[in-house]
Amino acid sequence: MDGVPNVTRADAAAAVRNPLAFIAARWTPHPRTVQRAALAPLVMSVIIVVTGGAVRLTGSGLGCPTWPKCTDDSLTTTSEMGFHGIIEFGNRMLTYVLCAAVGWAIIAARSQKPYRRSLTLLGWAQFWVVMSNAVLGGIVVLVGLNPYTVAAHFVATTALLALATVMWQRTREGDAAPRPLVGRSVQQLVWVMVAVSALLITVGTVVTGAGPHAGDSSDVPRMPVDWEMISKAHAVLAWIVVTLTFALWFVLKAVDAPKGPLARTRDLFLVLLAQGAVGYIQYFTDLPEILVGLHMFGSCLMWIAVLRVLLALRERPEETAPGLPAQEYDATSVSMAGPR
DSSP: OOOOOOOOHHHHHHHHHOHHHHHHHHOOOOHHHHHHHHHHHHHHHHHHHHHHHHHHHTTBTTSSOSSSSSSSSOSSOOGGGHHHHHHHHHHHHHHHHHHHHHHHHHHHHHHSSSOOHHHHHHHHHHHHHHHHHHHHHHHHHHTTSOHHHHHHHHHHHHHHHHHHHHHHHHTTSOSSOOEESSOHHHHHHHHHHHHHHHHHHHHHHHHHHHSSOOSBSSOOOOOSSOHHHHHHHHHHHHHHHHHHHHHHHHHHHHTTOOHHHHHHHHHHHHHHHHHHHHHHHHHHTTOOHHHHHHHHHHHHHHHHHHHHHHHTTEEOOOOOOTTSOOOOOOBSOTTTTOBO
16 A cells, blocks of 8 residues: 655645645546536535525525524534525535536546636636625525515526536637538527526516415515516416527537537427426426425526536637648538528
8 A cells, every 4th residue: 555645844835825726736626526526516506506495495594584594592503403404504515516516526526627708707606606605695684585685596506506517618629710510690590599598587586576375374565567568478478488499409400510519409398398388387386495496496507507508509629739621511501590
């Protein structure tokens, strides 16, 4: 058995001064390890959305009535706070798990050889979004679950999902300049779909903010909008996204696009169908809590699927060594299919 190398005083000083560089100098993770590390924050982001929904749907939003402590005298939940305190405090603790997942992704990205600065920056961007959203979550509690702050809390988590999805995709790509797999017309169609999807999620937070699930058993003010009207607007936006996805799939088939964009578009269409079914069922059954929670989960999957369609429109191979010719690609159509 090999002995444990001695850690000198200089090593200890270097570790304190720049721990990421210290680890990177002594560890090179396998590419699959980096991919799994990048996937961890994405999975945890979805989990924390679902558990946050459970906090709201069980009326546990003020289970811990203050922040950052659970009560004025206790950092953790107490037996007197019962079930609601456990639910709310448990969700707070998952924030630390999410932070650990983001930290692991940053360490793995920083230690990869060759060093990829873009991956590390994506990891740090997630870290700061998590920190900002944690503070925003505390503000949500301190202002008594004001629906506008609750909506902002969810939108920030949606931004975190976007960053985590991009980082996960980038771990499976090279650092060469992106090459489009479709033409500009298709890219523009997808960007419109992304924009409408973002609007759909935003309007969904208004539906929740105006709806009956306030997050606490007490009388929490709701957004002063007509819930029926905003729910119908949300449904219209959902149908627009479905229509754009359907149109995109036909366009990709017509121009004989690569399998990647086609597969991601098909996945998105299936997610949208499932999400739409849940949405309509919950609407006509007076919003049962379990279906609302499932709809929140579906919202995360929908947003990830939309972003995966966008990211599938280009490829980023490994950087070509200097002096080697770049590979040429044929195009079915310059305006529609783009380089193949």
